[in-house]
Amino acid sequence: MHFTTELDPLLIARWQFGIVTVYHFWMVPLTIGLGPLVALMQTLWMRTGNDRYYRMTKFWGKIYLINFIMGVATGLVQEFQFGLAWSEYSRFVGDVFGAPLAMEALLAFFVESTFLGLWIFGWGKLPRRIHLACLWLAVAGSVVSAYFIIAANSWMQHPVGVTLVHGRPVMNDIGAILGNNTAVAAFTHTIFGALAVGGAMLLGVGWYHLWQRRRDGIDTVGPDQRVIVGEAPDVPGRDKSDHRVWLTSLRIGAVTAIIAFAGVTITGDAQARLMFVQQPMKMASAEAACHTGTSFSLLAFGDIGSKDCAGVVNVIEVPGVLGFLANGDFNEPVKGVNELVPSYQQKYGTHLPDDAKLGDRAGSKINYVPVMAVTYWGFRLMILFGALAAFASVVALWLTRKGTVPQPRWLMWLAVSGIFAPFAANSAGWIFTEMGRQPFVVAPNPTPGGVDGVFMFTAAAVSPGVTFGEIAFSLVSFTIVYAVLMVFEVRLLVKYIRGGVAAAIPELGEKPKDPDAPADDDVLAFAY
Amino acid sequence: MDFLPTLWFVIIAVLWIGYLFLEGFDLGVGMHMLLSARNDNDRRVMLNSIGPVWDGNEVWLITAGGATFAAFPFWYASLFSTLYVPLVFVLLGLIFRAVAIEYRGKGHTTRWTHGWDLALGLGSFVSAFGVGVMLVLTTTGLPIDSNGDGVGGPFGWLNGWAVLGGLAVVGFCLVHAAVFLALKTDGDVRVRSRRFAVRWMPALLIPIALWVLAVQFMNGKAYTWILVAAAVVAAVIAWRWARRGSEGRAFAGMAAFLVFGAASIFANVFPNVLPSTVSAAYDLTVSNAASSAYTLGVMSVVAAFGVPLVLVYQGWTYWVFRKRVAGTSIPEVKPVRAAVKPR
Numbered sequence: 001m002h003f004t005t006e007l008d009p010l011l012i013a014r015w016q017f018g019i020v021t022v023y024h025f026w027m028v029p030l031t032i033g034l035g036p037l038v039a040l041m042q043t044l045w046m047r048t049g050n051d052r053y054y055r056m057t058k059f060w061g062k063i064y065l066i067n068f069i070m071g072v073a074t075g076l077v078q079e080f081q082f083g084l085a086w087s088e089y090s091r092f093v094g095d096v097f098g099a100p101l102a103m104e105a106l107l108a109f110f111v112e113s114t115f116l117g118l119w120i121f122g123w124g125k126l127p128r129r130i131h132l133a134c135l136w137l138a139v140a141g142s143v144v145s146a147y148f149i150i151a152a153n154s155w156m157q158h159p160v161g162v163t164l165v166h167g168r169p170v171m172n173d174i175g176a177i178l179g180n181n182t183a184v185a186a187f188t189h190t191i192f193g194a195l196a197v198g199g200a201m202l203l204g205v206g207w208y209h210l211w212q213r214r215r216d217g218i219d220t221v222g223p224d225q226r227v228i229v230g231e232a233p234d235v236p237g238r239d240k241s242d243h244r245v246w247l248t249s250l251r252i253g254a255v256t257a258i259i260a261f262a263g264v265t266i267t268g269d270a271q272a273r274l275m276f277v278q279q280p281m282k283m284a285s286a287e288a289a290c291h292t293g294t295s296f297s298l299l300a301f302g303d304i305g306s307k308d309c310a311g312v313v314n315v316i317e318v319p320g321v322l323g324f325l326a327n328g329d330f331n332e333p334v335k336g337v338n339e340l341v342p343s344y345q346q347k348y349g350t351h352l353p354d355d356a357k358l359g360d361r362a363g364s365k366i367n368y369v370p371v372m373a374v375t376y377w378g379f380r381l382m383i384l385f386g387a388l389a390a391f392a393s394v395v396a397l398w399l400t401r402k403g404t405v406p407q408p409r410w411l412m413w414l415a416v417s418g419i420f421a422p423f424a425a426n427s428a429g430w431i432f433t434e435m436g437r438q439p440f441v442v443a444p445n446p447t448p449g450g451v452d453g454v455f456m457f458t459a460a461a462v463s464p465g466v467t468f469g470e471i472a473f474s475l476v477s478f479t480i481v482y483a484v485l486m487v488f489e490v491r492l493l494v495k496y497i498r499g500g501v502a503a504a505i506p507e508l509g510e511k512p513k514d515p516d517a518p519a520d521d522d523v524l525a526f527a528y
Numbered sequence: 529m530d531f532l533p534t535l536w537f538v539i540i541a542v543l544w545i546g547y548l549f550l551e552g553f554d555l556g557v558g559m560h561m562l563l564s565a566r567n568d569n570d571r572r573v574m575l576n577s578i579g580p581v582w583d584g585n586e587v588w589l590i591t592a593g594g595a596t597f598a599a600f601p602f603w604y605a606s607l608f609s610t611l612y613v614p615l616v617f618v619l620l621g622l623i624f625r626a627v628a629i630e631y632r633g634k635g636h637t638t639r640w641t642h643g644w645d646l647a648l649g650l651g652s653f654v655s656a657f658g659v660g661v662m663l664v665l666t667t668t669g670l671p672i673d674s675n676g677d678g679v680g681g682p683f684g685w686l687n688g689w690a691v692l693g694g695l696a697v698v699g700f701c702l703v704h705a706a707v708f709l710a711l712k713t714d715g716d717v718r719v720r721s722r723r724f725a726v727r728w729m730p731a732l733l734i735p736i737a738l739w740v741l742a743v744q745f746m747n748g749k750a751y752t753w754i755l756v757a758a759a760v761v762a763a764v765i766a767w768r769w770a771r772r773g774s775e776g777r778a779f780a781g782m783a784a785f786l787v788f789g790a791a792s793i794f795a796n797v798f799p800n801v802l803p804s805t806v807s808a809a810y811d812l813t814v815s816n817a818a819s820s821a822y823t824l825g826v827m828s829v830v831a832a833f834g835v836p837l838v839l840v841y842q843g844w845t846y847w848v849f850r851k852r853v854a855g856t857s858i859p860e861v862k863p864v865r866a867a868v869k870p871r
Contacts, residue, residue: 069630072583073623079593080619083608087677090608094601095819099827102594105587106834114584114842121580121849170820209867216869235869357675463609465677474616481620485627492634500867523857528575528633 007468008360010459013085016475018434020077022427023482027071029426032146032191033198033260034064035139037252042132052244058504059245060202065120066492070485072113077478079105085471088357089441089461096162096171097152100178104148112141124525146194147187154183157437158278159445159454169442169454182278185271186433192263193386193429195256196422200389202253203396205497207415209246210405219243219404227403237502243404245501250400254393257422261390268383269325276326276334279443281344282436284337285370286379287322291336294323297376337369344368348444352457357464366457370438378432385425392418530799532824533814536599537801539831541794543595544663547588548700549786554582556705558625558652561645563702564724569855570717571645575629577712577853582629584842586622589659598827602676602817603801607662610670610678611685614658621655624648636863656701657694661685664693667743667793669803674810689742696739699732700786707766707782711775714854718775725770725778733763733785740789747796755792759785 038060045053079101082090090097116138122131155161161176162169171177213219218230218238232238276283283289287297295317320330345368354363396415399406405415437443444455495503502508557578565571578585597604608615628648632641668689671680678684706728709721737760744756766781797803801817804810818824 065630066634069626072586073626076586076590076622077619079590079597080608080615083593083597083604084612084615085609087605087609090597090601090605091676094597094604095823098594098596098598098601098604098819099823102591102598102827103830103834105591105594106830106838109587109590110584110834110838110842113587114581114838114845117580117583118845118848126848165820171823171826174826212868218869232869235867236865237867238869357677463605463612463677464675465673465679466609466612467682470612470682474612477616477620481623485623488627488631492631495864495866496634498866498868499864502867503864506862523859524576524853527572527858528579528629 009085009466009468009471010361010462012468012471012475013462013466014458016085016471016478017081018431019475020074020081020478020482021434022431023486024071024074024078025426025430026423027067027074028146029190029194029197029423030067030201031064031071032142032194033196033256034060034067034201035135035142035198036195037198037202037256038064039132039135039139040252042135046128046132052241052248055241055245055501055505056249059501060249062496062504063201063205063493066489066496068116070489073485074482084474085463085466086441086461087463087465089456092168092456092461093156093442096155096159096169096177099171099174100148100152100155104145104152108141108145108148110141112138112145115141121524121526143191146190147183150187150190151178151180151183154180154186156442157186157433158182158274158447159442159451162451162454164451164453167453169451182271182274185267185274189264189267189271189429192260192267193422193426196260196264196386196389197426199253199255199257199260199393200419200422202249203257203393204253204416204419206246206248206250206253207396207400207405207412208497209500210243210250210400211407211409211412213238213243213246214404214407221402221404225402229403237500237505237508242501247400247403250396250405254397257389257393258397260422261386261393264386272325273328277447278445279437280335280446281337281340281368282370282375282433282443283326284335284340285372285375285436286432287334288372288376289322289334289336290338292333292339293336294320294330294333296321296325337372341368347446348455352459355460358460359464361459364459366439366459368439370436375432375436378428378435382425382428382432385421385428389418389421389425392421530815530818532821532828533599533818534799535828536595536818536824537794537798537814539835540592540595540599541790542835543588543592544794545787545790547585547592548697548790549704549783550585550588551582552697552701552786553705553708554578554585555625555652555656556701556703557709558648559656559698559702560705560709560721560724561652562649564706564717564720566716566720568641569858571641572633572858573713573715573717573853573855574709575632575648576858577709579629580849581842581845583626584845586626589622595827595831599819599824600801600812600814600817601819603812606670606672606676606678606812607666607802610672611662611665612678613682614661614685614690618655618658618662621651621653621658623651625651625655633861634864636861652701653698656698660693660695660697661690662693664689664696664739666802667739667797668746669805669811671806672802672804672810672812673806676810676812679806692735692739692742696736699734700736703729703732704782704786707770707775707779710770711779712852714852716855718852722770722773722775726767729763729767729770736789737763740792743793743796749796752792752795755788755795759788759792762788 038057041053042057045057115134118134119138155177160180161173163172218232220228222228229240229243231240297317322334323332324330326334352358352361352364439457440455441458441461442456445451557574561571561574565574624647628644632644665685671678671684673679703725706721706725710718740756744752762781762784766778766785769781770778799814800811801814802812
């Protein structure tokens, strides 16, 4: 018995997946992007003994942890929700998709969480080298986990390494799945995207504190506009070393963001080239390219969301560029949506099967064109926000070349708002690539020699036994809980950022300790 | 003989036992924060006793889930989708608990700490109860049809077994955590935890004992009686050691109780992984729910390499943080103020 008379759970199940996943992927890139930078700071401290790097490690480590835990908490939902709301999907892909998830837990999450625990509580307890190694291991765990989950996602974009047995994909080559070219491109793209998030964070916060120091009259500039560093004994942590903490943070952040943007561009280009072959419809709809041609659209008007190209008018087009992006040739045309639809219909059918499991969706017509307003603008916003962050980083490096930031408040606000640009770029990119795969949850592999017949429609993936009401309940619960937790996370981040180094090293404001005195081994260096 | 599916049934059983053993005391400590702690210092002692390890412990749950997905996708799909409502509560509970552990100490008003204490305690309770519901129904069965989908609506799974399972895991966690706190803390918390364990162990272990016996009687395998008997003996010995004040041995006794009890349950239900209460024809078993031999082979290699490694470095963590946490070892709270010149 299925609850087919009720409202269709498909749409809200998709909204739920979108909301919890996009939310989760606000915490993840900050974790992946900030982690290696904190580890770098601690390594520099080990190498140079310079107090500035110690302070940076402590401060940014605090910010890292406040964010990290939210990624952990919301990550649980990620793993459970396939079985919860997408049981048909789980049954169909389980032979392939579960393996990278299990590997992620066993080979990456354990490393990440165990060694991070050692790092948090190991200050002053573990030998310094081992303590640092723990952080590097935790960071490596995050990165490796990203690889596994992206390999799983890339299999949904481009299934490889399987054969079809009784209509179900069965793994026959784990190497092909983990070495999927789609995964390699998406992984590197994601890591650079995450580094951009970490970089922009360092830049924005560094700028804020340098600005605050000038505003408080601690730092001034001489006639040559060079900074004259001062100190404020009445404010904990606002000493001379504090200035270097923020300037170095800003510079590391800006350089990271610039490198990240270069990396994102190169890997994104590689990814797009693959996608033109592997998911031509996604790229055509990213361009709102209704007709076959070589032009790259800079601005399109009309009803892009109409899903059928009827009302789309490309206002500004650059001839040749699309052909070049896809094929490396300005004259090689790229297939448009109007030409792709019939070939999709011929290969994958025009209607969903008449299967009782599909409820009211059984036998309905399949629309092969993704929501073009989302793919078109998602693609462009991703590039725009990414480029903005990189541009801002170059400008920031120039403006701070004499050792501090300019005085205007609006520039400070611009630098702080710049923190959000790479976040937005990351979200837009994922929304584009996931929405662009629709109506498939597992896109077919059209490359010659690819596995025929392995694909799944999103409409067939939702749990048949789960009702609209159940998903509505969880959607509302998760959304409310996530929104409330976001308020707490942001409040804490703001509080600790405003607190500066003294917030992370409370003893800074107190009388200096003799570094050679034996530490009180009974007192925890860190305690909840 | 389905060697690989059987192996993976054992591995998943081991993962669940590992989860209950490790996160069992984390969840119990979360509940004791509300139940047994008398002041903020008590709560901080309790929380810091699990501080360095709780996150790693939680990964056992993620791994159990992931391994079930990889090795028995039909089990994973049916179990999770049929138990949609209780598992959403488990997730919400775990989310609140995790964030509460990390955020509780980062604010300095009473409202802030009390609020997070509530989130931590209730989150731990709800997730322990929900995990119990899920585990007990895995052994007694769920209303699933021929496709493995739940029938009977959002609460089709709800019955007396579900309640028993919830109570079983909550009760176990409370006792386990009391024994753990007696072993890992010093001072007031240690004394009171030991007293709690001695006083409440027999009563709080009744639900889990009932579950063990019910599964034994329903499936009636002869050799599993040995495991059941071993579990009972372990519980009695754990209790006696707790009474004598041998904290380490009492903890070992609890571990043995869990291992034997859970082993008896898993051994009894084998080869079923998820019985159907609609028809025995719809039962999910190690054979019809499993992944292909290739996938299981790949996963076996990964597990053969990964699981021992995890045990080594997690074990090392417990060694590094082997000292007892005492009320006197908790540093005082220092409020965070904005680094701004007062004007």
